Amino acid sequence: MTFPRLSRRAMTRLLLVSPLSSSLLGCGGESEGGGGGGGGGAAGTESSFAFEVGDAMAYNITEMRVSAGAEITVSIQHTGQMPKNAMGHNFVLLQSGTNVEAFAAKAVAAADSEYIPASESAAIIAHTKLVGGGESDEITFTAPPAGTYEYICSYPGHYSIMRGTLTSV
Numbered sequence: 095m096t097f098p099r100l101s102r103r104a105m106t107r108l109l110l111v112s113p114l115s116s117s118l119l120g121c122g123g124e125s126e127g128g129g130g131g132g133g134g135g136a137a138g139t140e141s142s143f144a145f146e147v148g149d150a151m152a153y154n155i156t157e158m159r160v161s162a163g164a165e166i167t168v169s170i171q172h173t174g175q176m177p178k179n180a181m182g183h184n185f186v187l188l189q190s191g192t193n194v195e196a197f198a199a200k201a202v203a204a205a206d207s208e209y210i211p212a213s214e215s216a217a218i219i220a221h222t223k224l225v226g227g228g229e230s231d232e233i234t235f236t237a238p239p240a241g242t243y244e245y246i247c248s249y250p251g252h253y254s255i256m257r258g259t260l261t262s263v
């Protein structure tokens with residue numbers, strides 16, 4: 095009920111001088127230091143994405159909306175049983191304009207680097223490592239300039255189903 099850190103008089107002064115008073119009041123004495131969890135800047139954007147993958151070829155997230163220049167966290171967790179050499183998954187965010195089919199063809203030949211083709215590094219904005227059942231990874235990167243970007247799982251044969259669109263605004 096009471097504000098833990100401000101006396102009633104101090105609170106009144108604050109109300110008189112601060113244009114933020116209504117939002118402070120809205121917060122009451124409860125938690126929520128403002129902004130809410132995982133929120134981003136521009137409307138409808140997010141800064142944290144939790145990918146869950148399993149023994150099927152599927153992403154749980156096929157659309158991402160981010161604020162250009164924001165710090166983005168992508169985690170990927172493989173909740174299935176199959177090892178990564180049979181049902182590996184990753185998250186590979188590609189530069190705008192990348193020919194996904196051509197990229198995927200190069201990726202197939204890059205087994206030694208877990209299907210991240212070194213020759214195509216300029217086309218990759220960010221990527222996680224390849225995960226199999228029970229494994230996970232997390233990366234942080236800067237959201238690219240405003241535009242539309244595709245992301246795929248570069249494990250052989252997966253990209254045609256495991257792909258999504260990141261929109262940066």
Ligand SMILES: [Cu+2]
Pocket residue numbers: 151181182183184247248249252256
């Ligand atoms: Cu995959």
